[in-house]
Amino acid sequence: MSEHIVSVKSYVAVFAALMVLTVVTVLASRVNLGPLNTVVALAIAVFKATLVILYFMHVRYSTRLTQVTVVAGFLWLVIMIGLTFSDYLTRKWLELPQ
């Protein structure tokens, strides 16, 4: 079979990384960074998810098609949230003096 087998060692390494990141994200939330808190929390979450996707879910070793599929999924989520925000964030604009 042509499938790539990820070694136990890398699995454990990824797990360790995920654990560390979990601790980091909790700690980071204790520090007041203002709006940056959200950014940091999300960045860490994205990073963790990427690790899971690439290694646990083998996407790093998968076909191009699978990789595109994964990216498309998140892209569509961003489209949905982004275009919805394009409404909510600009609703007040009109009230500026003309």
Added chain:
Amino acid sequence: MKQAMNSGALPATPRVHYLNNDYGWKSWLLTLDHKRIGILYLISVTLFFFLGGAYAVLFRLELMTPQGDLVSAETYNKMFTLHGVVMVFFFLIPVVPAVLGNFLIPLMIGAKDVAFPKLNLASWYIFNLGALVTLYAIVTGGVDTGWTFYTPYSTTYSNTNVVVTGVGIFITGFSSILTGLNFIVTIHTLRAPGMTWFRLPLFVWAHYATSLIQILGTPVVAIAILLVALERLLRIGIFDPALGGDPVLFQHLFWFYSHPAVYIMVLPSMGVISELVANMTRKSIYGYKFIAFSSIAIAVFGFLVWGHHLYTSSQSIYAGMIFSILSYAVAIPSAIKVFNWTATLYKGSMSYDTPMLYAFGFIGLFTIGGLTGLFLAALGLDVHLHDTYFVVAHFHYIMVGGVVMGYLGGLHFWWPKISGRMYPEGWGRFSALVIFVGFNLTFFPQFLLGYMGMPRRYYAYPVEEPIWQVLHVMSTAGASILGVGYLIPMIYFVWSMRYGPVAKPNPWQATGLEWQTSSPPPTENFEYSPVVTWDAYNFRPKEEPISAGTLKPGDQPA
């Protein structure tokens, strides 16, 4: 009826084919054969079409007079809601993919079945489960929210069966998802050797694009409807202004699916039209790649325009502008298709058989429907047109004039393959004409009504506007003609299954792998594993060296 056939040296109907290899209820209800599942779907959606149509006939009768005199306002509201729900979720979304797509895609790509036959059958059962739940909602009182389920009316104020209907739609959504999932995987993994992407019939491209929308869009409407149901049950929820919620957020989630859903409806039919236009003129389609990619472009851009349903909803006007310009962008791929179809006709060999008549109907009526979409996408103009009969006319032109016509054209075209029998050509042409005339009489007056300000979902309308009543009466008259027009094919299709002339494997001298197996095909679709060495719509095949045990154009199964 002319039946010019070149390739008919062999007995036309094989002794054993997918329809007669097994009999009895079980052989149908437990079948994993994509062709039989297609037929199961055909039966289900046809029933729903007539149910939706019956509602339409009834409320059209009500609208003959300005006062509400035939039914009560509650009944009227339930009727148009159920008409919309049934027609959209239980007829138009599944109709072409689940019937023709299921039947044809494996045949067209030279596969023995879809990738997941069990899921395919499951999707039919899920569809019917959803349908039964919805029917239960109907017989226990119906629902009156409009097919759009806007909050807070649906969550708080309506006292009809919103939750049950929502559950029905939720369930049916999964059948749509499973169909899309199956097609994508099938098209990716099961193409016959040599069937490269750019040799695929455009029907397959269109279904690929459709499937993308089904899998990316449907879950969103599922969650939106689930949230409405929860809010209704808990009496509190996330669209509730009392919690700081925003009813317009529901509209965003709903249309995030429901705008792309209109392309779920139209793309498969466009795929049918590409096949019809090429095969009924025996011309290689003009601009193959442009048509193929325009389907994908419609699927992708279709997701970016949902806000054009919210121009007057208090959505930010800046968002309105973004959605407007994107709506115009998505019109371009449709334009590309129309122009390429027209160019294909040029110097073709045009048959006037029923499928082609429907193809003409589609192109003409879709063009009108699409172009009036441009009126609605124009921000300042939509303020006046929104929620008037202009919108009703716009979408019926596309959905009835376009999609249903395309579907009927496809059904006629592939009927010999599906049933092994020819339909009566004369009646076919006649009913196509009746439908065309009836259709225009029904819906053209609605454009005029709409611009004059007649709001939609109105049970009664002002008596003092005599011209409104005139137009409504025309519309009702047209609807009756339309209803008759739809009944005729129903009758002769059933008739032809027994009495129709036996069909040859390739009665139209069409290209495409589905025509290179017997009519009806055997359960495994092909006697030989097809190996494809030619492009789609290659009507003048060059002789290719054929290795033993493969199929070449014009070949017949031994």
Added chain:
Amino acid sequence: MQVRLPFMPEQASTFAGEVDALYLFLVVLTGSIALAIAILEVIYAIKYRRRSPDEVPAPIKSSLKLELTWTITPLLIVLFIFTWGASLYFKLYRAPEEALELYLTGKQWMWRVQHPNGQREINELHIPIGRRVKLTMATEDVIHSFYVPAFRIKMDVVPGRYTTTWFEATKPGRYRLFCAEYCGTSHSGMIGWVVAMEPNEYQTWLSGGSPTESLAARGERLFQAKACNSCHRSDGTGRGPALEGLFGSTVKLQTGAMVKADEAYLRESILNPSAKMVAGFPANMPTFQGLLSEEEVLQLVAYIKSLSPRPATNIQAAGGAASAASPAVPAKSKSSGE
């Protein structure tokens, strides 16, 4: 564009002509496109009909140039339509600086109008011609939509907030008012009339009828009845901020953000005080959600508005042309304490 063509509603506002112009332009444009396609198809159908059962025409290679032509030309056309439509939309939905302000509430299934001078009407809306009229709209229940075909104007009325729209009638007459958003059983019965009148007739109409309290005065009574004045005192000694001069000013919030105190802000401050907390005050204002109807909130808002010296944007200035229009005179507002 002041012609009445068949199958068009009456043109009775400044927008009507402009909307119709775009409409007619599109009718002609898309009509010719559709006609061209139809003619082409009929010609091809006749000219290239099948002449013998086995005929197979020669394939034609597609031309990139042609493809690009019919991709780019429509693109340019639609960009033009977009621009036209968008500029119109801006005009329609951008509230004017100066206007006669009326308050509209939708309720299953009727429209209620409150005039600044306290006149109230149901399913009728009297307005003067030649004056901009701005509607501040709220709903007590579901979404409704204010639609006057003769004015070519429509705006949804959404629960939980105010929406606004405006128009300027040009011709006296009675015009149909529809509810365009489906709102339940009698959605089609939620109709009424907009009565556009010559300014002087409008004045007569306004002063006619039973004499009523002005809207702001009604609001003031509510202000006391709901004990708002126990916290909001004009001398600033209450537990809440003084509301004099609030409307139209810019408020500094606890979060440091600055917001403009408009109608929507006032409504939110009353119904959900915690949403935007004024800097320097504790969060002890109770919510009045569910305790006040939208109509009452509008009265309170009108009262609080009357506590502000008006810039050019308010009822009074708007009433300049018709002075009797707004008896809500702020000067007489006594300190809201005792």
Added chain:
Amino acid sequence: MSDRHADAHWALAHHFENLEQQREASTLGMWIFLLTEIMFFGGLFTAYSIYRTFHTEGFIAASHTLDLVLGGTNTVVLIASSLTMALAVYGAQTGKQKMLMLCLALTILLGLTFLVIKYFEYSHKFHLGLIPGSGFEQNWIKAGHNPALARDAHMFIWIYFALTGLHALHMVIGVGIMSVLMYLARDGRYTPHYHAPVEVSGLYWHFVDIVWIFLFPLLYLIR
């Protein structure tokens, strides 16, 4: 085509050429299913983002009523279950039957642990009455929280229950799938040659883990 079936693997369905093609199809199928799952949760995430932007204060206050220790523990538990799941796939890939069985069992166990902890979290909330419903705002005030934020906190809790409830439902389904898988795997059905079901179920499990990876900071860690 008929010669194909002579030496065909028992698990090969009639319409596939070989197991490789079949495996490709099932993995792609699962990924596409996960796309729909992303969008399914996506609707709620959209609602969350919008409301969090506009009711930030209330969201923060309500978030502070969640138990960070339990949430954090659950994060660890779930990531660990993802590891065991990955190792189960590894066991199947390399033909280590014992490892496969053990890791599946651990995955189920960790999944159940997650659900039990979630149960305690939920019941605590129920106990305090901090659950969506007409009583929320009184209970919120009774519990000594800022009354002015009651309404927005209510919205947060509503979304919290919707998101975590949906997630928990996926966990329950996941545990079910794993149990079936374990039952099927008990006598060496999955080999290095054929183990697509293990792999595909693994993808599902990891996806559920990823959802939680986002839920944890979004629900428990906002400030």
